[in-house]
Amino acid sequence: MVNNAGINGYGPFAEVDAGLLTRVLNVNVVALTALTRAAVPGMPARGRGAVINVASLPAFAGDLPPDPLPRRAVYAGSKGYAVTFTRTPAAELAGTPLRVQVVCPGLTATEFHLGAGDAPVSGERRVHDEGGMPAADVVTASLAGLEAGEVVCVPGLTDAEAVARLAEAELGLRAGSGSRTAPRSSHGE
Numbered sequence: 001m002v003n004n005a006g007i008n009g010y011g012p013f014a015e016v017d018a019g020l021l022t023r024v025l026n027v028n029v030v031a032l033t034a035l036t037r038a039a040v041p042g043m044p045a046r047g048r049g050a051v052i053n054v055a056s057l058p059a060f061a062g063d064l065p066p067d068p069l070p071r072r073a074v075y076a077g078s079k080g081y082a083v084t085f086t087r088t089p090a091a092e093l094a095g096t097p098l099r100v101q102v103v104c105p106g107l108t109a110t111e112f113h114l115g116a117g118d119a120p121v122s123g124e125r126r127v128h129d130e131g132g133m134p135a136a137d138v139v140t141a142s143l144a145g146l147e148a149g150e151v152v153c154v155p156g157l158t159d160a161e162a163v164a165r166l167a168e169a170e171l172g173l174r175a176g177s178g179s180r181t182a183p184r185s186s187h188g189e
């Protein structure tokens, strides 16, 4: 099962049509979740099966310099969901022959950036003209990652440890958060 369908709804957050943003969430989040839920339960009995959810690089640091990606708030959020969501069923199925992966391509040479889901996006043609990874290479990387048991696959990533370091940082955040307010948040102390 490959959950590849996606739309972007690009535009300044406060200006994008609210209905379009709901459609972005319906395609990128609701459908992806429902289809994964529909696919996974039948896989253990068959002893085989894989789900690949297509996220995107703006799932990570979409707001940060040197290349902040404004106009992608809901898109980046939906792809962040795809990453966070996919990791849990993948963990639940670890040690079985079943595979659940989220692939996070960077700019890919498709028609994606020319439309917001229902309308052209002005200014995005320049992005598209810069090219991007051929879609076939994204597929090759994803399938190689699937074979290798990569849960979070970033096709152009040369630093093989970067995903592991991200997970370590997340664990640090979770483990470092106690049940009392942190000193810097307390007034008068």
Ligand SMILES: NC(=O)c1ccc[n+]([C@@H]2O[C@H](COP(=O)([O-])OP(=O)(O)OC[C@H]3O[C@@H](n4cnc5c(N)ncnc54)[C@H](OP(=O)(O)O)[C@@H]3O)[C@@H](O)[C@H]2O)c1
Pocket (backbone or CB within 6 Å): 003, 004, 005, 006, 007, 027, 054, 055, 056, 057, 104, 105, 106, 107, 108, 109, 110, 111, 112, 113, 132
């Ligand atoms: N291109 C990039 O730079 C890039 C980078 C990272 C991630 N991605 C992700 O890659 C995935 C594929 O995008 P793409 O680059 O191939 O863009 P694309 O050429 O615009 O293709 C989008 C695909 O999604 C389908 N789709 C959209 N809305 C749908 C709906 N309501 N129901 C069913 N199918 C729907 C489209 O089907 P129809 O043609 O039938 O409408 C089309 O096959 C997306 O999830 C996107 O977020 C793209």
